[in-house]
Amino acid sequence: MYDLIVIGAGPAGLAAAITAAKNGLKKILIAERDREAGGILNQCIHNGFGLHYFKEELTGPEYASRFIRMLADLNIELMLNAMVLEITPERHVHVINRDVGYKVLEAKSIVLAMGCRERTRGAIAIPGSRPAGVLTAGAAQRYVNMEGYMVGRRVLVLGSGDIGLIMARRLTLEGAEVLACLEIMPYSSGLMRNVVQCLDDYDIPLLLSHTIVEIRGDKRVEEAVVARVDQNLKPIAGTEMTFTCDTILLSVGLIPENELTDKAGIEIDPRTKGAIVRENMETSCHGIFACGNVVHVHDLVDFVTEESEIAGRGAAEFVLNEKSETADEMTLLCGDGVSYVVPQIVRRERVAKTQTVYFRVNRLFDKSRVVIRSGENEIAAFKRPYMAPGEMEHVKIPKALLDKAEGAIVISVEEDVS
Template identity: 65%
Template sequence: MYDLIVIGGGPAGLAAACAAWEKGLNRILIVERDKELGGILNQCIHNGFGLHYFKEELTGPEYAGRFIQMLKDTGVEVRLDTMVLTVTPDRQVHMVGRDTGYRIEEARAIILAMGCRERTRGAIAIPGQRPAGVLTAGAAQRYVNMEGWLPGRRVVILGSGDIGLIMARRMTLEGAQVLACVEVMPYSGGLNRNIVQCLHDYDIPLYLSHTVTDIRGRDRVEQVVVSQVDERRQPIPGTEMVFDCDTLLLSVGLIPENELTRQAGIAMDPRTNGAVVYENMETSLPGVFACGNVAHVHDLVDFVTAESQRAGRAAADYVLGGAVPDGPVLEVKNGDGVTYTVPQHIRPGRVAKNCDLFFRVNRICGDSQILVQSGDTLIARFPREHLAPGEMEHIVLPRVLLDRASDSITVSIQEVASK
């Protein structure tokens, strides 16, 4: 029996395993379905990683390499090219690997770190024909950066998430012509720095409140039709623009990879599409933890690292100290202007000093206040000059403030009236 099985060898799994080893666990297994560790970072050859954690600017492979090297200094066991099929409520992990065959391993604790996947054309029901040349931005990124293939020469990108923005720049640098980036919302879904560095710097137009309403082509994409949308995101007749292109890249959102989580009977949050977690990233199933993009989609890998280290340490505490009575539990609710919160529950008795709380807003806000209330009582207030849905927000709640709350706390946004 293992002390801990970590499912996923990307940035979340690596950080969690290293933290659990440092906390005293000896028998740790990482199960990774790919042929190498590192996860999505291996294809993210652009820089911008590690500014928070390492205090220097790294590429994705460099960031992953740092943690892979840390792992080599431990006794953590790794199984590559191995797919986990099922996680049971009694913490059995069913897996199949090329070298090991079908195996069932038991663990005292499990960390779910499977990451996320991209939404596809089918998920958003784009009308039109079904030619070659329609693919997700992440797939195109792998083709270009790892396989050495250029997917197309004349490109339209639907969605302004960070991967789509980065691929606009990448395709341009490889010699393709990116005709437009199209976003159905009235604001971009990516980080502002990526809008500037990947679109503005290369004179790539961004069409907000627009979407693709038709794909044309028999064997290969020949044209896409882009239309303006109204406030209900419905296409406006007469606003069509036709782009002659051979490739359509989709950057239309990420979905936490939670089939295993659901199979295990773990409570899910429909707002994040991830597991409901406590302050230490423990799920509703004792001894099973979730961290990284499988819990909620992050902007920065540095935040994934910090969250996963918290999960790794908590898993070690669970194994070494056993289950601890819960005590009072605060439910964390999203109020006006907030889409979701993570964690969804906080046990003040388990918080040593501070509790990290992450959330996203559902609209662009100027000068604002983040309000944390328990009933009618305001327990904390955090000023912000700017808030946007494309950027995850983070606040720290001291234990002393949590002790003032009753049975729940609500996080909401209040915009400051301009003078």
């Protein structure tokens, strides 16, 4: 019987396991499906990781290695090439690996840290032919950074997600010509700093409110027809232009990978597409926690680490000192301007001093206020100079203010006209 089984050895799983060990758990296993720990960080060879958490700028592999190095000292067991096929509410973990075979392991607690996957061409139903040369930005990143292969010479990037922006720069450095980055929304869906450092610095145009309406090419991509879209995101006839290119990279969104979560009957939030979590990252299933991109898609790994430490502490506390179930579950709801909030449920007696609430806005906001309301009462407000959907936001709500609330809490954004 394990104290804790963590599913996934990316940044979320690593931080959760390490924190749980530091908080007293002894027998911890991380099951990782890939050949090495570190998750997607291993292919993120650019820098910019760790500015918040380590106060220094690291590459992805460097960031991951700081955690991986700690595993041995903390006696955390790492099983690589291990695929978890099923988890049950009784905390049985079905895992396979070529050396150990098919095992059903029992755990006192579980942390789900499976990360997310990229949306594909199918998800956005781009019409046209289906030649080679259309791939997700993450797959291209793996080929280029880990396998050492180039994926194209004349490249169009569809979507301005962060991996797409990073790959626009990466392929340029490898000698490819990146013709443009197209974004169907009127704003970038990636971080502003990536737009500046990966597109602007390399003179790659970002065409907002544009999308690909047809892919052409027999064996390999030959052309992409691009059009401007209207306010309803529908292509405007007559605005078509044709790009000659051999490659189309897709960076059109990330989706938490919750097939295991779903099969275990854990409640999923349709807004985040991740598990509904409480203040300590516990899911609807007692003793099963979740953290990182499997809960909601983060912009910076630093916040994944922070959140996963909460999950690790939660798991340790659950195993060592299980508190009785309480009825006082306060719900956090999305108000105007907010597309999701995490956590969705807070048990106030478990909040120490403040509760951090992560959220994303659903449109651009200039000077504005993040307002926390309970019924008619405004219990807190936080000023923001600028907010964009591409950047994850958070507020820290003092426990004293939470205690004043009655019923659900609504988080919304208001333009600050003052």
